[in-house]
Amino acid sequence: MIDLDDIDRKLLATLSEDATQNAGALGRKFGLSQPATWRRIKRLQDAGILARRRLDLDKEKLGFGVTVFLGVKLATKGRVSLEDFERAVTAIPEVQTAEHVLGLYDYRLRVTARDIADFERVLRRRIMTLPGVGDVEANVLLSEEKRPGPL
Template identity: 70%
Template sequence: MIDLDDLDRAILRALAADGGLNAKQVGEAVGLSQPAAWRRIRRLEEAGVIRGRRLVLDRAKLGFGVTVYVGVRLAAKGRLDLEGFERAVTAIPEVQVVQHVLGVFDYRLRVVARDLSDFERILRRRIMTLPGVGAVESNVMLSEEKDQPPLV
């Protein structure tokens, strides 16, 4: 773990709001010169605090109007079942997030689809045919109130 001061936290908040900012823009936002901001950003990257920057796409505008959270319980336990399932599920492009969880289900997936009939096709032809799948439960997202809360 790295010790963060108030300037580091301000830099992280600025980059969390807009990952496309350059060091000059970050410096202006937090009251640092461009070289000082660059050094701090570089230190945060080298320490692994900043693991990367990503582009945020509007799924609905790209034609993916439905997001479904799917709980998956595997039929059999064991290392081979987990690895086989993980390899297969990560190969499905509509599956955006794969989380191995504790609780009623073994995995939680975030799946995007064009509409409900498209999701049904993905569920029946891709998810339900994965190795080791025993039971699934789907929850269609109605709205999203908060996405990626700031951690700093």
């Protein structure tokens, strides 16, 4: 773990809001030269703190109006390896995230679909046919608020 100063934290907060900003613009914002800002960003990347930059797509404008969180409990943990389930579930394009969790369920999935009928198709034909799937609980996302900042 590296020590972060106030400027590092401000860089992280600013990049988490808009990762397209270049080192020159960031440097002007924080009173640093472009090379000094670039070195800080490079140090954060090398340390693994800045793992990647990605786009934030508007799923609804792309035609995906439903997000459902699924709790999945594996029925036969001994017969089906976790790796087999993970490999199969991550091959489903509608599954945005698959998290191995501790608690009532073994996995928490974030599934995006065009509508409820499309979600039902994905659930019946893809998710329920995965190796080892037992109980499944669905929670439909009604609204989502994003927390400001990287942490």
